Amino acid sequence: MASLDMDHPDGPKFVADPLEIPRLKCGAMEGLKPFVAAPEHQEKLDFPGELVPDWKERALAKMKDLGEKNRAFQVYLDTCVKCGACTDKCHYFLGTGDPKNMPVARQDLLRSVYRRYFTFAGKYFPWLVGARDLTEEVLQEWYSYYHQCSECRRCSVFCPYGIDTAEITMAARDILAHVGIGQKYSNEIIGKVKDIGNNLGLNPKALGATLEDLEEDIEDDTGISVRIPLDEKGADIMLVTPSADFFAEPHIEGLIGYAKVFHEAGVSWTVSSYASEAANFGLFIGNYEQMRDVSLRIRQAAIDLGVKRIIFGECGHAWRVGYSFLNTLAGPFDFLDQNFPIPQHIMEFTWNEIQKGTLNLDKSRNDHIRLTYHDSCNVARASRMGDTPGDQFEIPRNVIRAVCNNYFDMPRETTHESTLCCGGGGGLLTDDLMDLRRKGASPRMTAMAQVREDHGVTHLAAICAICKTQFSKILPEHGYEMDSIVSVHQLVSNAIILTGQETDSEVTEDEAA
Numbered sequence: 001m002a003s004l005d006m007d008h009p010d011g012p013k014f015v016a017d018p019l020e021i022p023r024l025k026c027g028a029m030e031g032l033k034p035f036v037a038a039p040e041h042q043e044k045l046d047f048p049g050e051l052v053p054d055w056k057e058r059a060l061a062k063m064k065d066l067g068e069k070n071r072a073f074q075v076y077l078d079t080c081v082k083c084g085a086c087t088d089k090c091h092y093f094l095g096t097g098d099p100k101n102m103p104v105a106r107q108d109l110l111r112s113v114y115r116r117y118f119t120f121a122g123k124y125f126p127w128l129v130g131a132r133d134l135t136e137e138v139l140q141e142w143y144s145y146y147h148q149c150s151e152c153r154r155c156s157v158f159c160p161y162g163i164d165t166a167e168i169t170m171a172a173r174d175i176l177a178h179v180g181i182g183q184k185y186s187n188e189i190i191g192k193v194k195d196i197g198n199n200l201g202l203n204p205k206a207l208g209a210t211l212e213d214l215e216e217d218i219e220d221d222t223g224i225s226v227r228i229p230l231d232e233k234g235a236d237i238m239l240v241t242p243s244a245d246f247f248a249e250p251h252i253e254g255l256i257g258y259a260k261v262f263h264e265a266g267v268s269w270t271v272s273s274y275a276s277e278a279a280n281f282g283l284f285i286g287n288y289e290q291m292r293d294v295s296l297r298i299r300q301a302a303i304d305l306g307v308k309r310i311i312f313g314e315c316g317h318a319w320r321v322g323y324s325f326l327n328t329l330a331g332p333f334d335f336l337d338q339n340f341p342i343p344q345h346i347m348e349f350t351w352n353e354i355q356k357g358t359l360n361l362d363k364s365r366n367d368h369i370r371l372t373y374h375d376s377c378n379v380a381r382a383s384r385m386g387d388t389p390g391d392q393f394e395i396p397r398n399v400i401r402a403v404c405n406n407y408f409d410m411p412r413e414t415t416h417e418s419t420l421c422c423g424g425g426g427g428l429l430t431d432d433l434m435d436l437r438r439k440g441a442s443p444r445m446t447a448m449a450q451v452r453e454d455h456g457v458t459h460l461a462a463i464c465a466i467c468k469t470q471f472s473k474i475l476p477e478h479g480y481e482m483d484s485i486v487s488v489h490q491l492v493s494n495a496i497i498l499t500g501q502e503t504d505s506e507v508t509e510d511e512a513a
């Protein structure tokens with residue numbers, strides 16, 4: 001419900017509530033599905049090209065296998081007490097009103113089948129425990145509603161048992177891919193990473209040319225030669241960053257920011273053409289082997305280049321895989337310098353440099369921006385950074401405050417660990433799900449409208465490539481400019497005065513003289 005804000009500076013006023021519980025709309029999103037992967041996209045990942053004749057046996061065998069290998073998955077299926085605490089915590093439920101988008105209902109789509117085949121009560125008294133047979137109709141329902149979950153983990157924050165719907169979604173997608181129903185968007189992208197090294201299919205020559213162009217742009221803007229090295233053997237640091245950073249706004253501006261920070265810090269660094277992708281869509285499809293294959297490219301590139309450190313650029317789910325699983329998937333990384341985090345986040349690196357006083361920053365260069373910050377789900381709830389709990393919230397804000405005068409947080413119940421997903425995460429950033437993406441983004445847009453109303457906020461910063469891409473579509477639909485979504489390192493880039501760079505005021509003084 002909208003509420004009356006008695007403390008508003010302009011007097012009492014009605015404000016929309018981003019977490020308002022919607023009217024139930026049963027079946028509102030029924031049948032909404034992303035495109036199914038073509039046989040060639042499936043087979044490249046060693047999945048069957050299409051629905052196999054013995055799909056039921058294979059699906060149940062895979063479910064059993066996942067339960068044995070991932071104890072958390074089985075515990076989540078066994079534990080729910082239907083307390084209801086999670087029901088209104090999903091942005092897709094808030095945005096669509098479809099009760100099957102309540103996290104507990106989403107879980108039950110799979111739990112009901114698990115009970116039927118793997119529990120005593122479900123085998124003999126299915127009607128008593130809500131158990132149901134696995135049918136083709138059920139498979140299709142899974143395909144639909146498990147692609148209406150961005151694996152954001154918001155619901156798990158509110159569950160007294162910590163049940164993680166994201167894990168159940170991942171398991172469902174893994175089962176589906178194993179019987180021949182994979183998702184086109186994610187599987188096609190994983191195939192490109194395996195063939196070429198990045199989601200875009202950008203080959204090393206094209207990547208090299210792109211980076212040279214960016215170096216020229218920086219020199220034109222600043223008069224200073226700042227390098228963005230590619231495949232430089234013996235560099236200290238390998239930057240692994242989402243490939244969006246190489247080609248699209250506002251991502252590119254973030255890459256320019258990293259380059260300026262490395263330049264001023266005086267470190268040697270390089271991008272790898274072999275591991276030219278931080279994103280790891282193996283996470284989205286819940287498949288260990290794919291996640292491992294993509295991670296091993298990073299290890300191989302680090303060995304081949306002889307680097308001492310690995311730093312990740314601004315990418316939420318890549319950081320989730322990097323921080324939480326890289327060592328398990330592709331370690332040990334005993335050949336790297338153990339004095340630094342393995343891997344390290346670019347925000348940690350930049351914040352260290354700011355604290356050391358290495359960077360000459362002029363905050364007023366961002367005075368045209370009134371900013372708020374979107375905590376990306378995978379950074380907020382599925383990883384950490386820094387040395388103390390909660391640093392994943394504070395370090396980005398510390399950096400922002402160091403480079404920007406006008407910063408305002410959105411309502412606390414929509415930030416930090418309670419952050420709302422952008423609506424496009426978890427493998428849903430595809431045009432065939434645009435309707436869902438719009439609806440899923442609506443709670444975040446309502447929260448942002450509050451700081452626009454109260455503080456005249458004009459821009460939104462994020463440290464996730466998916467969030468940035470999603471918001472560049474969504475923000476203009478809510479009356480913001482196209483360039484309202486910014487990389488945090490874009491703000492850093494704006495504020496940095498490079499060593500030897502003439503500032504605008506110096507140029508003006510020289511011209512006046």
Ligand code: SF4
Nearest residue numbers: 090149150152153155
């Ligand atoms: S993980 Fe996120 S998207 Fe999935 S059900 Fe929970 S809140 Fe919704």
Ligand code: SF4
Nearest residue numbers: 080081083084086159
């Ligand atoms: S909050 Fe947890 S225990 Fe309660 S209904 Fe949701 S998943 Fe089940």
